[in-house]
Amino acid sequence: MIRFDNVSKRYSEGHDALVNVNFELSAGEMAFLTGHSGAGKSTLLKLIMLIERSSRGQVLIGNRVLDQVTRSQIPYLRRQIGVVFQNPHLLFYRNVFDNVALPLQIAGMSTREQGRRVRAALERVGLLSKENDSPLALSGGEQQRVGIARAIVNKPAILLADEPTGNLDPALSADIMQLFQDLNSVGVTVLIATHDIALVEQMQRRVLTLDQGRMSSSDVSAEGAYT
């Protein structure tokens, strides 16, 4: 589903963010991306979202070579990838429902279908009762879950998360991780960038480790399904 072939990324100021990165994540897999801050985790996610383009090598998403995706096609690619940030980037003048509905509005879905999908997504993150609230009235953990609902409302094939638990206490973090695991169990390919090693070890999933832009290991911390 996600594949990097010898991917390097050098920013215009000469900083090498990624060097010869190779890995493949198959459909329905869940993996963690770890490394110190500045190791290239965010850059790797940006390449998948086409926020940045690789300097060398190929990134493939579901058999599609991203180099060949034109600027005007990028929005259609992003509609098929859900993304969760450390800061959920909610729009505070919209209520929870409208925040989650945004991707569906963009895709031009009918209002009735939007309602159905938004409620299904909110139910999944356990916030159906708060659909009319302002995001400002929610706790940090709840806001993050609204962000996740927005990321999955489109039923994307891929879910990316960049430090999704960075602002949350351990209990809430575990909740959020459980949510990702549930989504993965229904077939979503999940890639989570985090530096919370303890949490990663607890989850017993495949771990991709970046060190100064190089992928130092692509281990499976448990199960042994991928060697």
Add this chain to the structure above:
Amino acid sequence: MNRRVNKLSAAQLSRTNGGSTKKPSNKKSVNKSQSAWFSSSVSFSSLVSALPFNAWVDHHRFSCVDSLKRLLSTPWQSMMTWLVVAIALVLPALLYLAFDNIRPVSEQWQNDTQISLYIQPKAQLIAIEKLQQRLSELAEVDTVELITPAMAQQEFQQYSGLGNVLASLDNNPLPYVLTVQATASNNTPEQLTALQAQLQNEVLVETAQLDMNWLRRLQEIMHLAQRVVLSLALLLSVGVMLIIGNTIRLAIESRRNEIVVIKMVGGTDGFIKRPFLYTGFWYGIGGALLALPILFISELWLSTPIQQLAFHYESEYTLSLIDLNVVVLMVMLASVLGWLGAWLSVSRHLKHIEPE
């Protein structure tokens, strides 16, 4: 090369998919809820899915109404922009109207062009009347009017303020004058000049005077005025565009976060631009609507002096208040300018707002 990679990865993908059956614990739940949450047939191959037409219309309607609501939610701020736009529109519109009002007057003067024949002082009245009769029968001539010295003196006293000077003289120094009005089809400067030369040859005529120069000058002044109005209108139109563009730039800045989120979840440039384009449109329309009362008041203010001026030039003349054409033209022009200004601004600034 790329195609090879594609094939390769397809093969690998199908292999790893097959490999995933190694995880029997997950498999059951995957199948059960796959229909609800995960569509494995996600097509990355066609990345341009046209927006359903209804949805497109809906978003236009939403953007149109929402952008107006936003403007009205900050009434003072919006009013400032509307006023600036209105003033920029009133200036050329007022000049245009003034110009449009003066033009028929000048045309009327042009049609009034006549040749004045100053008669030899010693000529007899009977001979002059015969000449008048003869000239009025010429094909090129419409009417010939006789102004006697007494009539001329009276008129002179009335308008020049030098009446007393004339009255103090023993006898009236003014000559008989015949004013020759050419027919409408013989009214061009060339034809009039030819007629003038012909009349100059009459024995009784001392001088045949055709006052063309001031008319030519007037005509040129009118051309110049037209250009001035036009270039002013162009400059101020560009001004309106830039003002609205700059206001839109501020609106874009204040909604930066929203734009980033929309780009992140797959909003197209068109989707993001739309509300801003409508904002520009409303700035234009609002400015034009505000310009109308300003224009109306200015006209009322100007109409009295213009009518007095017209009276002194002996023309029947009333100022035409705003006509519908000007109103429609102004509103349309302003909305297009607003839209264009917003478009320029959005195209320029949207590129710099990307998710980070």
